[in-house]
Structures are given as C-alpha cells and as structure tokens.
Amino acid sequence: xxxxxxxxxxxxxxxxxxxxxxxxxxxxxxxxxxxxxxxxxxxxxxxxxxxxxxxxxxxxxxxxxxxxxxxxxxxxxxxxxxxxxxxxxxxxxxxxxxxxxxxxxxxxxxxxxxxxxxxxxxxxxxxxxxxxxxxxxxxxxxxxxxxxxxxxxxxxxxxxxxxxxxxxxxxxxxxxxxxxxxxxxxxxxxxxxxxxxxxxxxxxxxxxxxxxxxxxxxxxxxxxxxxxxxxxxxxxxxxxxxxxxxx
Numbered sequence: 001x002x003x004x005x006x007x008x009x010x011x012x013x014x015x016x017x018x019x020x021x022x023x024x025x026x027x028x029x030x031x032x033x034x035x036x037x038x039x040x041x042x043x044x045x046x047x048x049x050x051x052x053x054x055x056x057x058x059x060x061x062x063x064x065x066x067x068x069x070x071x072x073x074x075x076x077x078x079x080x081x082x083x084x085x086x087x088x089x090x091x092x093x094x095x096x097x098x099x100x101x102x103x104x105x106x107x108x109x110x111x112x113x114x115x116x117x118x119x120x121x122x123x124x125x126x127x128x129x130x131x132x133x134x135x136x137x138x139x140x141x142x143x144x145x146x147x148x149x150x151x152x153x154x155x156x157x158x159x160x161x162x163x164x165x166x167x168x169x170x171x172x173x174x175x176x177x178x179x180x181x182x183x184x185x186x187x188x189x190x191x192x193x194x195x196x197x198x199x200x201x202x203x204x205x206x207x208x209x210x211x212x213x214x215x216x217x218x219x220x221x222x223x224x225x226x227x228x229x230x231x232x233x234x235x236x237x238x239x240x241x242x243x244x245x246x247x
Contacts, residue, residue, distance in 0.1 A: 001025070001027050001028075001069070001070065001114075002069050003068065003069060003070055003114050003117050003118040003121070004066060004067060004068055004069055004118050004121055004122070005065075005066075005067050005069055006064070006065070006066050006121070006125060007055075007058060007064065007065045008064050009058065009061075009062040009063055009064050010062065011062060012132075013061060013062050013063055013064065014133045014136040014137050014138055014244055015057075015061045015062070015063035015064070015138050015140065015240065015244070016063060016064045016065075016066065016125070016126065016129045016137065016138070016139050016140065017054050017057050017058060017061075017063045017064070017065045017066070017140045017141075017142060018054075018065075018066045018067075018122065018139065018140070018141045018142070018201060018205075019047070019050050019051055019053075019054040019065070019066070019067040019068060019141070019142045019143075020068050020072075020076075020077040020078040020141070020143070020201055021046050021047035021050060021068065021072045021076075021077070021078065021143060022046060022047070022050055022051035022054060022067040022068045022069070023046055023051065023067070023068050023069050023070055023071055024040050024041070024045040024046040024071050025069060025070055025071055026070075026071055026073065026074060026098075027070075027074065030074075030098050034097075034098050035073065035094075035096070039094055042092075042094075043092070043144070043145075043146050043220065044072075044073065044091040044092050044094055045071045045072065045073055046071055046072060047142075047143050047144040047145075047220070048144050048220040048223070048224060049144050049218070049220055049222075049223030049224055049228070049229055050142050050143055050144045050218070050223070051067055052223070052226070052229045053142055053144075053218065053223050053229050053232060053233055053236075054067055054142045055067075056229055056230060056233035057140070057142070057233055057236060057237060057240075059233075060233050060234060060236075060237035061237050061240060061241065063140070064125070064129065066121075066122055066125060068118065070114055070118075072088075072091075073088065073091060073096055073099070074087075074110070074114055075087055075110055075111060075114045075115045076088065077114075077115060077118050077119070077200075077201065078198055078199065078200050078201050079197060079198065079200050080197065080200045080204075081111050081115050081116070083197050083200070085197075086111070086115065087099050087102065087107060087110060087111075119201075119204065119205075122201070122205055123204070123205060126139065126205045126206065126209065126211070127209070130209045130211050135212070135247060136244070136247060137211050137212060138170070138212050138213065138214075138240060138243070138244045138247070139205070139206045139211055139212065139213035139214075140213070140214060140215075140216065140240060141163075141201060141202055141206075141213070141214070141215035141216070142215075142216060142218075143215065143216070143217045143218070144217065144218045144219070144220040144223060145161065145191050145192075145217045145218070145219060145220060146219075146220055147219055147220070147221055156190075156191050156219070157185050158184075158185050158186065158187035158190055158191060158217075158219065159184040159185050159186070159218075159219050159222060160178065160184050160185075160186050160187070160216065160217065160218055160219070161186070161187035161189070161190045161191055161192070161216070161217035161218075162174055162175055162186060162187065162188060162189070162214060162215075162216060162217075163189055163192060163193070163194040163199065163202070163214070163215035163216070163217060164189065164194055164214060164215070165194040165195055165199060165202060165203065165207060166203075166206070166207040166210075166213075167206075167207075167212055167213050167214065169212075170212050170213065170214050170243060171188070171214055173243045173246055174214060174216075174239055174240075174243050175188065177239045177242055177243060178239065181235075181238070181239070182235060187217070190217075191217060192217065194215060199215065202215050212244075212247055216236070218232060
C-alpha cells in the first residue's frame, strides 16, 4: 500500500503543500470491518476536507503537493516513531482492535512499512525544494479540526488556526493578513500548539532547513463540501502569495 502521493506543479513554484492526514484508507489486511462506515467518515480517521483543500491549493497557488494515502489510525504520520500514540489504541473514545496489544515486532513492522517511507520521501522532496528555491520557499502543512473535540467541550471559537514553532515571522504575517482581509477568528497556536508532540512533520522537515513554513488548521465545517473548500482555497492562496512576497 503506497504511503503518499506527490504531484508536481506544472510550473516552477516556491510553494510546497503537505497533508499528513489526507486519507481514511486502511490496509486490506485489516479486513473490511476494521472500523464502521460512520467512523471512517469522522475526524478520527482523517482530517475532513484537508485532502481536497490541499489539491485546490496546488491548483490556485500553484504548488507542489504531498499527501498521505493511509489513515492516521494506521499510523499517525504527524507523530515521531517513538511517540506513544503514533499507533493509537483509542481515538476520541473509539477503540481500535487492530492497534491493541501490538508486540514490539508488530509495532516496528507497522512503522517500517508506513511511517519510515513516508518521511524518507518527504525529506527528499523538501530538501530538493529548498535547494531550488532557498529563502523564497514556503512550506504549508494543511490540517482540519472539529468544532468540538468531544460532546462535553465548549465550541472552539476559531475559524483558522496558525501553528508555528521555529517560524513566528510567517505566522504573524499571516495573522495580520487575515485580520485585515477577512472576518475569521484566527488562533495563534490554536486549537493545538506546535510546541507539542503533534507537530513532528513541521519539526523534522521544515525547521531543520530554516525554511519558511506554517501549519494551518481549518475548522472542518468550513471545508466540509466543495463550495466551502473552493472558497477557503481562494482565501488561503491569496494569503500565502501575499506573505511569500514579503520574504
């Protein structure tokens, strides 16, 4: 089972868009009933709308795009291999029997089959992109988040979250752009912080190159259908182009 899809833009571009949680696909060996059809459509299996938004950004910017082809339930590609929940046994209250009580050998095989090749491929692409475009490069990591994580949570107030760790400059330029050109409520390292285990891809592939980058979280109800995805893609493309010109 391939771990990713890489699509090159038809022209030279400083933009590289990555989506770790693009897919709900599970390996065939998990069986047809590994999870329910309802759970396969939930945020526990993938970031809703993120894959479609990534491809639209590829067209609008244009950008090279790198998207995962396996579910986060198989292995969370945005966690380090040694992270305890890189292969989750429970996700938002849903038990995952195919991840329960794995031996060390089974865990290692899973990581070698999916996690390692994904990040080796992304490392090569990121390096080549940076080598070509240097300080003009802009790496963009696309995610989506639920309006409420659990039924007892208060609704999250943000429309968009900007996650940053090593590149505060790009985050602040984007935040200013959103405040000037939209009425979105924008979170600064919200609803998650990039200073956590849940930002492995950013740390591994962008921070080390000192490459301009940002992880963006979109509230999933804003990109749950084609109309919303297209609207958001146009807004984001305009924002990223404006910020890239300031580098």
